Amino acid sequence: ANTRFYIMCSLYDLSPPGVPGELVIAGKGLARGYWNLLEETNKRFVSDPFYSGERMYLTGDLVKWTEDGELIYLGRKDHQVNIRGFRIELSEIEAQLLELNSVKEAVVTTVKDASEQDALAAYVITAEETTDLKESLKRTLPDYMVPSWIIKLDQLPMTANGKVDLKALPAPDMEANQTAYEAPRDEVETLLCGIWEDVLGVSQVGIHDHFFFLGGDSIKGIQMASRLTQAGWKLDMKLLFQYPTIAELRPYIEEADQLTADQSPVEGEVMLTPIQRWFFERTFTDQHHWNLSMMLHAPNGFDLLMTEQVMQKLLSHHDALRMVYRQEDGSILQYNQRELTEPIAV
Known part of the structure; x- marks a missing residue:
């Protein structure tokens, strides 16, 4: 009835059956735009590449066709984020949180960490300790999908339309996951504490603080190992995942071999x-x-x-x-x- 539906993987390419894409609506019944929201209208109502002079509406819904032509709803496009090169469905993390008996409500979003990089933060209504929740998630999710911060709230802020008001969620405390401070005991632990403070963007790191609970991830682990090497020490990166505190990691840090590469001109x-x-x-x-x-x-x-x-x-x-x-x-x-x-x- 004068309405067309596309499933598009980009503004110019249609998705074949079985491949997720954004649901796009076009045709005579299309609205003119959003009332008094010109910028949002220009973002959502775009030219239809298949019908000259007509427009189409980007719904933001992720769907896919089946071989039989049935339309399957997968979620929201704006609920999909890219963290350090990994495409992540925030709803998948929320679903895993809600699988935990102690979690009544949960929402996951992206925040800026101390180094202004995107990171994951979860907001939950629960009586359980957040460190226990994080350990539970590690058993069901890969490392890059475990939120850097899990924040307990009495209730989630809501908009007038009954949706979670993401803008009203409190910013995570970058140092909230720290344990009681214990000072470094030798030169190497002092060096490590300083490196972790720089890489993780926190003011003070003790030897029992958990690298990943402070917002660390595999990329920041590589940065940490690189700085350690520059200072004359070496660390096998996989050990950081096994021993994520400085006190646990210290016995495995070795003095790096002092190798000098030939810097003469190459021709x-x-x-x-x-x-x-x-x-x-x-x-x-x-x-x-x-x-x-x-x-x-x-x-x-x-x-x-x-x-x-x-x-x-x-x-x-x-x-x-x-x-x-x-x-x-x-x-x-x-x-x-x-x-x-x-x-x-x-």
Whole structure:
């Protein structure tokens, strides 16, 4: 009846049966927009790529077709988030929380941690300790889906429409998961406490504080291990998951081997890698167009001399940036030039 429904994985691509996508509505019955909300109207009511001059409405609902043409509702698109490269359905975490007998209500959302990165926070109505809830979630969810903070509330704030008011939820206390402070006992524990404070964005870390309860994750664990290495110590990352406090971790931290890499200039012929051989064997047209670029803008312009000095340092340090290619006897040879002149064209 003059109405069309699409399931779209992007604004221009339809989802095949079985593949989730956003439910989009088009046709003569479409509303003009949101009352007095121009920005929201422009975001939701967009041009229909299949019917010139018409519009369609992005519902925000995630659905999929079955092979029989039945429409299955999966949840809300705005309830799907990306945390450190992982796509996460917040409703899945909420469902696992509600599976716990002690949890009466739960909502999960994203917050900014101390380093301004997106992190997960759960708000629950429960009588159970939040540390116990987190341990329970670890048995059913992967590490990246366990909220960094679980906050107990007497009741969830609601909007006039009866939905949870996410904007009214209190910001998590970044240091709420800390235990009673106990000072480091030696040089390495002192070093670790300082690194954890920087990486996790908390003011004071004791040797019994739990790395992951303070908002840590695998990415921050890598940052921590990298700083430890720079200070002359090494740590097997998997041990952090087994021993997440400094007191537990200390016996497994070893002094790093002091290796000095050869920093002399690299030059001369370099063998092609398998993917490079594959590329040159295909003899693509305009091979020099196969590159990635990014436009950088500075409001006050660039200091050309300083920019050129920076580029020269990068070229000197990263050998791969000085690679050049020549065709000789029907083959492509790869050379590493000792230096490149005039890296900036004006």
